[in-house]
Amino acid sequence: MTVRRVQGSEVEYGIAVQGQPHANPMVASTHVVNSYAAAHGLTRRARWDFEEENPLRDARGFDLSRDAADPSQLTDEDMGLANIILTNGARLYVDHAHPEYSSPEVTNPLDVVIWEKAGENVMRLGAELAATIPGTAPIVLYKNNVDNKGASYGSHENYLMRRDVPFDQIVEHLTPFFVTRQVFTGSGRVGQKQDGSVHAFQVSQRSDYFEVGVGLETTLKRPIINTRDEPHADPKKYRRLHVIIGDANCSETAIYLKHGTTSIVLAMIEAGYLTRGLALAAPVTALHEISYDPTLTRKVELEDGRSVTALELQGEYLELAKAYVAREGSDEQTDDILQRWESVLDRLQRDPMECVRELDWVAKLALLERYRERDSLDWDHAKLHLVDVQYHDIRLHKGLYHQLLRTDRMDRLVTDEQVAAAVTTPPRDTRAYFRGMCLARFSKDIAAASWDSVIFDLPGHDSLQRIPTMEPLRGTAEHVGGLFESSSTAAELFAAITGR
Amino acid sequence: MSEQQHKSTRKSSESEDQVETTEVDAERKEKLDDDVDSILDEIDDVLEENAEEFVRSFVQKGGQ
Numbered sequence: 001m002t003v004r005r006v007q008g009s010e011v012e013y014g015i016a017v018q019g020q021p022h023a024n025p026m027v028a029s030t031h032v033v034n035s036y037a038a039a040h041g042l043t044r045r046a047r048w049d050f051e052e053e054n055p056l057r058d059a060r061g062f063d064l065s066r067d068a069a070d071p072s073q074l075t076d077e078d079m080g081l082a083n084i085i086l087t088n089g090a091r092l093y094v095d096h097a098h099p100e101y102s103s104p105e106v107t108n109p110l111d112v113v114i115w116e117k118a119g120e121n122v123m124r125l126g127a128e129l130a131a132t133i134p135g136t137a138p139i140v141l142y143k144n145n146v147d148n149k150g151a152s153y154g155s156h157e158n159y160l161m162r163r164d165v166p167f168d169q170i171v172e173h174l175t176p177f178f179v180t181r182q183v184f185t186g187s188g189r190v191g192q193k194q195d196g197s198v199h200a201f202q203v204s205q206r207s208d209y210f211e212v213g214v215g216l217e218t219t220l221k222r223p224i225i226n227t228r229d230e231p232h233a234d235p236k237k238y239r240r241l242h243v244i245i246g247d248a249n250c251s252e253t254a255i256y257l258k259h260g261t262t263s264i265v266l267a268m269i270e271a272g273y274l275t276r277g278l279a280l281a282a283p284v285t286a287l288h289e290i291s292y293d294p295t296l297t298r299k300v301e302l303e304d305g306r307s308v309t310a311l312e313l314q315g316e317y318l319e320l321a322k323a324y325v326a327r328e329g330s331d332e333q334t335d336d337i338l339q340r341w342e343s344v345l346d347r348l349q350r351d352p353m354e355c356v357r358e359l360d361w362v363a364k365l366a367l368l369e370r371y372r373e374r375d376s377l378d379w380d381h382a383k384l385h386l387v388d389v390q391y392h393d394i395r396l397h398k399g400l401y402h403q404l405l406r407t408d409r410m411d412r413l414v415t416d417e418q419v420a421a422a423v424t425t426p427p428r429d430t431r432a433y434f435r436g437m438c439l440a441r442f443s444k445d446i447a448a449a450s451w452d453s454v455i456f457d458l459p460g461h462d463s464l465q466r467i468p469t470m471e472p473l474r475g476t477a478e479h480v481g482g483l484f485e486s487s488s489t490a491a492e493l494f495a496a497i498t499g500r
Numbered sequence: 501m502s503e504q505q506h507k508s509t510r511k512s513s514e515s516e517d518q519v520e521t522t523e524v525d526a527e528r529k530e531k532l533d534d535d536v537d538s539i540l541d542e543i544d545d546v547l548e549e550n551a552e553e554f555v556r557s558f559v560q561k562g563g564q
């Protein structure tokens with residue numbers, strides 16, 4: 001068994017224009033994206049190719065009609081908003097009213113950490129550059145999910161899976177795991193209920209915004225299991241599991257564990273190894289109850305009548321994974337994920353504060369509790385809400401997470417050098433390498449690109465030339481690195497690939 | 501920034517006996533408490549000045 005699997009992440013950032021609470025967030029987001037593009041020679045701004053996007057296709061086997069869809073579900077319509085591809089293979093664009101960075105496809109959880117963190121650097125620089133536009137007020141970005149007034153925006157994960165795995169198996173075995181993994185993926189929030197009307201802390205930013213078990217929506221009535229079926233790959237072989245239930249994490253350990261443990265559970269589902277039912281009696285209610293209890297002692301009911309804590313349910317998945325690894329073998333990163341998963345669950349069981357250097361919600365709660373104690377603050381106090389939001393400020397000198405990092409109070413898994421390199425360099429072991437290298441080398445000859453294609457505009461060709469990239473593990477450095485070395489123009493590269 | 505980087509080498513120490521673990525935990529917690537107190541002073545310096553105004557004006561549009 002392995003955590004290695006094609007995967008990636010998407011983060012929508014909260015956005016504020018300093019001193020202008022009524023500024024249009026779409027305009028501000030567009031400034032961030034376009035400023036970054038202009039400063040990095042992505043001047044032609046190869047546009048996103050929407051041909052293979054089907055946001056209304058449901059994994060259960062039907063399409064929602066466009067008329068019946070909420071306008072916010074039509075994510076494949078180019079609204080004229082900024083939308084570019086970076087040389088690291090990522091997509092940087094404006095989604096609804098937020099700037100979003102979708103990481104390039106990588107093959108393992110540690111690389112997710114590196115390329116997701118690279119996205120924070122991209123956003124930070126984009127905001128700094130946007131502030132240099134004359135007449136523009138400073139733009140501040142937040143890697144969080146809520147405004148505590150009712151609005152939520154997403155941070156999604158994507159995992160490539162085998163198409164032949166029955167979707168009901170995914171729903172059955174993933175739902176209890178997703179409901180309980182918030183004990184380590186939560187980013188912490190001051191306020192309960194969608195509008196924050198209950199003044200108390202909770203473990204997860206996002207849990208209150210999930211209202212149904214399974215569904216296609218991402219912007220309303222959000223489901224624990226999202227059924228959007230856009231594989232961005234050969235649909236006969238693959239599905240892309242689009243996970244919308246995660247919190248935006250600042251902590252590297254939280255990102256790593258979120259992707260690592262989910263990859264492990266998916267491997268067991270694909271192998272048909274999970275047969276024991278761990279189904280929750282009321283998943284949505286349990287999701288909220290677990291989030292509302294930072295002591296992690298709350299018990300939730302299973303369909304078989306047992307009552308368990310979130311930690312106990314996670315422990316059951318961990319034990320299954322260990323037994324499966326004992327039978328099937330594993331690799332270094334998988335062993336590392338299993339060890340950290342076990343260690344975090346053990347320590348959360350003893351005292352969640354033992355994970356203060358690793359998990360966002362614990363680090364945030366530690367700060368909040370100290371403020372409450374020192375200044376005698378109730379949970380409705382504005383200062384606590386400020387600490388909650390400012391934890392996620394991505395500016396190095398203002399963000400409280402960055403303050404903790406700078407003073408060696410949070411553990412790290414990757415280095416600044418690795419992250420800086422990933423801002424401009426694609427992963428070498430997926431098709432993102434081909435996409436990123438095309439942009440790095442031949443930006444002016446690329447008319448458009450997407451996850452599953454690169455479209456060239458070449459001298460001597462009347463029409464645009466599309467190169468499909470439907471196999472996520474082709475187009476790697478190993479496959480095409482030599483072609484980039486031997487091609488000095490886009491036309492040469494195109495000819496070498498297609499023979500035309 | 502590079503001098504602040506380090507790889508995590510923390511591992512839970514399962515082998516210690518119960519009494520020792522409890523003592524170590526108490527000591528560690530006290531150290532942790534001191535540490536958190538000192539960080540509050542540092543954070544006070546970077547917190548946005550008008551908390552009420554900031555929180556009131558932090559309004560986002562819904563997303564995915």
